[in-house]
Amino acid sequence: MADRRTSIAVFTRDLRVNDNPVLTAAAAAEFTIPMFVQDTVIADSSFSNRHRQHFLNAGLADLDASLQQLGAALVIRSGDPVEEVARMAERFDVESVHIAADASGYARARERRLHRVLACQRRRLVVHEAVITVHPLGEITPSGSDHFSVFSPYYRRWRDQRRRPLVPVPDRIDLPEGLSQGRVPAGAAAHDWQGGETVARHRANEWFADGLADYLDHHDDLAADGTSRLSPYLHFGNLSPVELASKADQRPSRGSEAYVRQLAWRDFHHQVLAARPAAAWQDYRYRDDQWSDPGRLLDAWRAGQTGFPLVDAGMRELIETGWMHNRSRLVTGSFLTKTLYLDWRHGARHFLDHLVDGDLANNNLNWQWVAGTGTDTRPNRVLNPLRQAERYDPDARYVRRWVPELADLQDPRDVHEPWRLPEIERKALGYPEPIADLAAGRAHFLATRGGGQ
Template sequence: MRTAVVLFTRDLRVHDNPALAAACANADRVVPLFVLDPKLAGLSPNRLRFLHQSLADLRATLRDRGGDLVLRTGDPVAETMKVAGEVGATMLGMAADVTAYARRRERRLTAECERERISLRLFPGVTIVDPGVLRPGGGGPAYKVFSPYHRAWQSATWRDEVATPRRITVPDGVAAGGMPAIGAGESPDAAGGGETEGRRRLGTWLNHLDPYPDLHDDLPADGTSRLSAYLRFGCVSPLALANAARQRNAEAYVRQLCWRDFYYQVVLTFPKISTDAYRPNADDTWRADPEALKHWQDGQTGVPIVDAGMRQLRAEGWMHNRARLITAAFLTKHLGVDWRPGLAWFFRWLIDGDVPNNSGNWQWVAGTGNDTRPYRRFNPIRQAQRFDPDGVYVRRYVPELKSVEGAAVHQPWRLPADIRRGLDYPGPLESHRDEAVWLRP
């Protein structure tokens, strides 16, 4: 009997999972496997909680189909090969990925599978269009600018979604392994993980796509999908989401999914995106200011729109995309602080934090990455007045300012002195890049 091992990584779902579908079609017995790497356990309590919830949900779904999720803890390559040897597997399948960590894992698995005469296959599924498929017409391994990539991406042929296996047969005698305890995380209002929850949210979101072009930047409306964490862990198929959005002619939303693919193809050829500037000679003007960084991290900059975003991050393990741009720009372009500590802070808290998108967007804002206008600025007050005109978003996350009415909440330093004294809210941090006219009382 032919036996296959499917190593789950960032594809924690049974629907549209090419690696799982292929294993079930070509083998008599299938071992769905996930290996918990202790080296990654301490990076983000929020993501660890979401991961454990997703694994519990995946195990339940697999058991409904007669299978199970086998869990191991340790080095992913060593544990995978150990399981493969125990069950006599001749095939190993997994989703291809682009990060340096994932590529090292793939190279090591390739070498081990060759040594043990096991067939290793890498499958799509983490993105909509495979990261290495689209190449610039003028040469080069990857597109450096989004617009031409978007045009090529729009005309690319997408793979077909694969069917969900109806039945999964696991070899007898395989120990499933204990499910890790689901901790509390750090963000009290964080979303719950898992394919079941992800697909529920997807179904709800598809009924709210029509106003997306008008509301996706509106901070108080919160008119975005909030599916990013489910895409990051593969609880929702990006292809299935894009197909469903295209069927509803929601091209503005599909374009955002293209941005996600764009950064994956960038990281495939530039794996140091979290540590090195993508644009050479664009990374030598930063200053160290631990005190300013701490105020920014704590949501105590004295600039309400920035503080609201940073407090949303802590409370929910998520932040509205427009607020991400504003807060990142404030740290880098106004305070002049290096983008890497900001990137690391987001990585700690964001449930959807992944290398391609978190790092790519930070570099875009800092002017070190894939932005054709690297010197662009985001004036936080103008951004607030445009995308939170009545101050609803600010008051939602900065309770010290709940008594301030209307747009005045965005510039509390302009209020009369007696009102300011009663707010228990700090004055704005000083800018180190310009005179910051927007801060003057």
């Protein structure tokens, strides 16, 4: 029998009305308060860079418009989420509060605090799994452990695991009387990123029709950028990962299989973080690294002034657009941690400061994977930016796009290795000399880390 009292649907990273178990369950009540709290702790941290804040604002405005079509509106508050939700629950004598499970230590602590406060008020907290991820965070585990630490066996289990069914959009949502909505932020573009569920579903439909089948063949092509570019929408929950996986399976191809595998990687990192919250900033596997003093090397890397064009192209793309191709993320990360031998946390923080899709689980655990302190089964592999350029940017179109100093060079090899040019030509380019020697950097890393592959 449907709950005939008042409920709250607390939106966090699930800013959508389609396939949202939090909203659908809360809407079974006679009155429902769809609520988002702008957490001032997050707003004042690196988790709220200008790209992400613009993207978030657009998502909130779009969510409000969708809720109004259902007869309701998005109620906005600012402050401590637990205090704001508890205050709302007490004022409207709420029977149940619904929220999505999340992976970070901060989100889990917020959930525990909310449970305690609501229990003191004699109200229920309902935590919904498989809202932010395809499968519940702690559902897929190996024998004798609370999480998988290697992707391949996790993926085999992940693929065999039955997914929850998609949930319908509520037919109607009624707000209780006397409720003040608060100020919904105006939607604005984050560079060329339009936030919100409406845009997200349009982009997803277009990419599924035109890009999914060829994803395996083109996802590493830097110039073509054949990736889905849906990660910001997944981070903010404008799209349901369960729905994306289901749609991909309905279009069987090598490309769809590769794409679903990427959704599994996303779940994998979230289940690691959920089980080991400290891994957000502490080595998942301690290597006794004696990281070098960053000094000017870190500044050059951040600015895209390393003298290695592929590395610099990625770093400049990040600063200008709030986005970086995944292959570039791997190359720039390997260069920082294994050529310059600088602490991966410097890179993780810089990415979070700029990425529109900056996600603690994916960003930081991918950084650990690249640095060899995470779940990579080959922790000492080093990605050579020159070999990576030959393979993934053979015509140098990607580098020319983001490193204009080299755009007029005709030979792709000159673009990727400008130090080959005569000194007078190099100086005329206005492009920096390399800040490191690749072979020496690799040798230093392996000797300091302990060697071996």
